[in-house]
Amino acid sequence: MKNSNLSKSLLIWYDSNKRDLPWRSTKATPYNVWLSEVMLQQTTVVTVIPRYTSFLERWPDVRALAGASIDDVLHEWQGLGYYARARNLHRCARVVVEQYGGVFPDDEAALKTLPGIGDYTAAAIVAIAFGNFSTPVDGNIIRVISRLEGLEQVMPAGKGAVRMRMAELVPAKRPGDFVQGLMDLGSMVCTVRKPDCPACPWGSTRGSTRGSARAGPCRARAGGKPQSYPRKAAKKPRPTRYGVIFWLVDQAGRVMTRRRDETGLLGGMMEFPSTPWREQDWTHEDVLSNVPVAGAGLDWQDVPGTVRHTFTHFHLELRILKGHLSSMPETAHDHAIWSVPHDFVDLALPTVMKKVAKLVYSS
């Protein structure tokens, strides 16, 4: 099948199966497309939709976002994960306002210099928001194109081959719709586990003579095992790390929290003080040398149960020790922020820390 026919079939399929996503059609401004694409990085559409809507309501344009505090942005982002996205989003908004007069550049290379905008997102903005030719390659497109061509390259390392094929397929006319159609196809039809090949616009075509079926253009389908594409490398096993949380309550009933370092895991988010998280489990003695307040004379009590949480590259098991301060704490330990539980909603708490609070209050 000719490239132009592949593109046309896909666009026809897109038009008749289009989902009404809140960042599509008339709402596909550069700001909206950028925001949605960053939120959609490694995150499902179902998860993003409500978060996108409330985010946009709070900060309707790039100037509003640039004027926000990083604390408010992280708070709005809580639970979405990959918190560097929120920090970069905020930085990017400020750069666009300060260096581009509040107008997103339509140039792919310029977009890629902005914080949090990489190969995929820059290309997606060019095609979807500006309607210009580009060749974005995301997980869906890797899967669809790998299957279409039966690519044997290990992905995502071999995504260059996908991008080259995309350059032949993306039409000059509706590049944004084509690209979104490809991603819709990947998430609705050409899925990871059970591809619905009969529903594919690139399915086998009817032969004109006697209605016999001819082979379609998809190599993976012709091979009988479309699920075996894309080829992927074996993954490393995830180790388990251990930590002990100090649930410290002062005489006013406030609980000690603190802000994590700006970079790294859960960067900038709030936490309940903890020992480091390490692969070796903690002895009671080791734990006590990490108590977050000076003058240890505290009576620590075990909170029954364990918090289990899995990050991208390790499992985490947290035990919790509860202690009550008999006198008011000395000044500014670790820049502690003391909050009554009622006010936890004001903190940018990552999900693992919400699990900690939940276990404490259920015991």
Place this chain on the structure above:
DNA sequence: AAGTCGTGGCC
């Protein structure tokens, strides 16, 4: 260039 970086849903 391989590791780091969240979370929830799926089977």
Place this chain on the structure above:
DNA sequence: TGGCCAAGACT
């Protein structure tokens, strides 16, 4: 239930 995966970026 534990591994896999999702509109990836950054170091």
